[in-house]
Amino acid sequence: METLINKLTFFSVAMGLTSLAAQVAQGSFASTNLGPAADYSVLGLSGPSGHGSTINLSSGPLRISGNVGVGDNGKLNFSGGGQINGRVDASSSAVLNTGGNTISGGTNKPTDFSSIGQAVQSTINSINSLSPTQTFNSITSPISLTGNGGLNVISIGQDIHLSGGNLTLTGNASDVFVFKISGTMELSGNTNIVLNGGLTAGNVIWDFIGSGSQFQTSGQSQTAGIFLAPQRVININGGVHDSEFISGMSLSFQSNPLIIPEASTTSLLIFGGLIATGVAMRRRRTREI
Numbered sequence: 444m445e446t447l448i449n450k451l452t453f454f455s456v457a458m459g460l461t462s463l464a465a466q467v468a469q470g471s472f473a474s475t476n477l478g479p480a481a482d483y484s485v486l487g488l489s490g491p492s493g494h495g496s497t498i499n500l501s502s503g504p505l506r507i508s509g510n511v512g513v514g515d516n517g518k519l520n521f522s523g524g525g526q527i528n529g530r531v532d533a534s535s536s537a538v539l540n541t542g543g544n545t546i547s548g549g550t551n552k553p554t555d556f557s558s559i560g561q562a563v564q565s566t567i568n569s570i571n572s573l574s575p576t577q578t579f580n581s582i583t584s585p586i587s588l589t590g591n592g593g594l595n596v597i598s599i600g601q602d603i604h605l606s607g608g609n610l611t612l613t614g615n616a617s618d619v620f621v622f623k624i625s626g627t628m629e630l631s632g633n634t635n636i637v638l639n640g641g642l643t644a645g646n647v648i649w650d651f652i653g654s655g656s657q658f659q660t661s662g663q664s665q666t667a668g669i670f671l672a673p674q675r676v677i678n679i680n681g682g683v684h685d686s687e688f689i690s691g692m693s694l695s696f697q698s699n700p701l702i703i704p705e706a707s708t709t710s711l712l713i714f715g716g717l718i719a720t721g722v723a724m725r726r727r728r729t730r731e732i
Contacts, residue, residue, distance in 0.1 A: 477669070478562035483687060484509030484529070484702050487517045488560050490691035491674055495537065499695040500525055503544075507702040509687075510548065513537040514556040521546075532556075563689060567671060570621055570650050581626070582610065590614030590642065595621065602626035605634040606662075614642035620668075621648045627656035630664035637667075644668050644685040651675045660684075661698075 480486060484507050487496030495516030500507070503524030510529040513519045517534065521527075521541040530548030533539055534556050541550075575598035576591065582599065585608030592615065599622060603610070610630075612620055620642070628649070630636075638644060647668030651658060657676035660666060665682045673691040681698035688694055688702070696702070 477566055477687075477689075478558070480512075480559045480562045480566075480689065481687070482510055483512040483532075483689075485694060485696070486512040486514070486559070486563075486687070486689045487519075487694055488512075488514040488556065488563065488673065488689065488691045489516060495534075496690055497693040499693070499697070500527075500544075501695075502697040502699055505696055505699055505701075507696075509702065512554070512556070512559065513539065514560065563671065563673065566648075567650065567673065570623065570648065570671075573621060573623075575623065585609055585611075587611040587613065588620070590618030590620065590640075592617055594619050597622045599624045599626065603628040603630075605630055605632075607632040607634060609635045609637045611637040611639060612642055612647060613639040614646075616641045616643070616646075618642050619646045619648075621650065623650050623652060625652050625655075628658045630660045630666065631662045633663050634660075635665040 485498060487498045489495055493516070495518060496514060497518045497520065498511065498513060500519070500521045501523040505523065505525030506528065507526070508528045511519065511527055511531045513531065513533040514537065515534045516536050518538045519531065519533070519540065521544045524544065526545040526547070528547050531539065531541070531546050531550045532554040533550065533552040535553035537552070539550065539552070573594070573596045575596045577588070577595070578598045579600065581601040582603045582605065585605065588597065588611070590613065595614070595618060597620065603624060614620065628651070638647065644667040649668050649670045651672040651674070654674040657678050658670065658672055659678040659680070660682055661680040663681045665684060667685040669687045670677065671689050673689070675690060676692045677688050677690045677694045679688070679696045679700050681700050683701045683703070685703050
């Protein structure tokens with residue numbers, strides 16, 4: 444999956460979305476997704492203290508349809524007869540323990556992860572600037588949320604913990620859901636994240652704020668969306684995942700999960716315009732007050 448973002452667009456994001464706001468006024472949109480980080484299904488980056496992430500892939504027939512990135516000082520432990528249907532990009536300081544497991548696209552080492560980490564941080568900074576459109580203390584029972592036709596920012600003060608039942612998101616191709624999660628997230632007992640109405644996984648972002656408990660799935664639960672957990676552990680057990688997973692700590696995949704790419708590069712073309720509009724509206728409301 445190759446990124447469609449050019450350097451000029453990424454620079455405009457890093458500089459605070461100024462040019463994007465002008466493009467929105469003209470009725471056009473620019474991509475402010477994860478830039479070069481969108482090229483991965485599993486991405487381990489350097490953590491806040493500079494330590495590397497460890498990626499554990501075990502329990503074949505694990506399948507990852509997409510690329511795996513192993514950032515600075517990171518480690519990849521790949522065992523159990525699984526398969527990566529893509530390539531492995533690794534920093535010069537990364538350690539790769541891949542055994543005889545299949546990596547269809549080969550290994551690319553060394554890879555410079557500086558721009559990749561910057562792209563992730565730029566996205567997080569943009570998300571942090573957004574005011575919520577809905578707020579929940581916790582989500583502990585099945586729930587359905589319907590989009591407003593644009594940017595939906597869902598603030599979770601504590602945890603998402605579901606055991607059985609679904610978390611259903613309904614929206615059209617113009618909807619973007621951004622979850623800002625202060626606590627943890629745990630899906631078990633065949634809990635699924637279900638997308639309806641034309642909403643795509645690349646338009647759903649799960650942002651875990653700060654440090655805290657791990658994000659984990661079990662019992663063949665299924666996810667959809669982009670999971671940003673720079674200071675959290677990610678632990679995926681079984682299930683089918685239309686997702687990209689990003690951590691600055693560690694990522695573990697076992698019990699035969701299937702990870703498929705979420706195509707964020709194409710589906711988040713509207714994300715930048717919506718964020719720019721949200722920031723502009725927030726600033727206008729502040730001036731009026």
